[in-house]
Amino acid sequence: MIYKAYSSDTEKFLSVPETGMGYQIFEAKKFDSSYKDKFVVYNAQLIIELDDKFLEFKRQAFTKGFLNILNE
Numbered sequence: 555m556i557y558k559a560y561s562s563d564t565e566k567f568l569s570v571p572e573t574g575m576g577y578q579i580f581e582a583k584k585f586d587s588s589y590k591d592k593f594v595v596y597n598a599q600l601i602i603e604l605d606d607k608f609l610e611f612k613r614q615a616f617t618k619g620f621l622n623i624l625n626e
Contacts, residue, residue, distance in 0.1 A: 556601070564598045577594055
């Protein structure tokens with residue numbers, strides 16, 4: 555799944571080191587879940603769940619462009 559970071563989360567991502575050039579990997583609980591999932595955030599704004607569909611969503615984000623995905 556692809557998510558757009560809240561502005562408060564973007565500020566937090568900008569305050570911590572990147573995992574690699576332009577991205578960070580983090581763990582978080584989704585909504586009412588009791589366990590943590592892994593996510594990749596690009597440019598502190600575009601979040602993609604690191605699961606079995608990650609490559610598909612990553613390809614979609616890079617093909618359409620980050621701004622287009624964020625505006626959807």
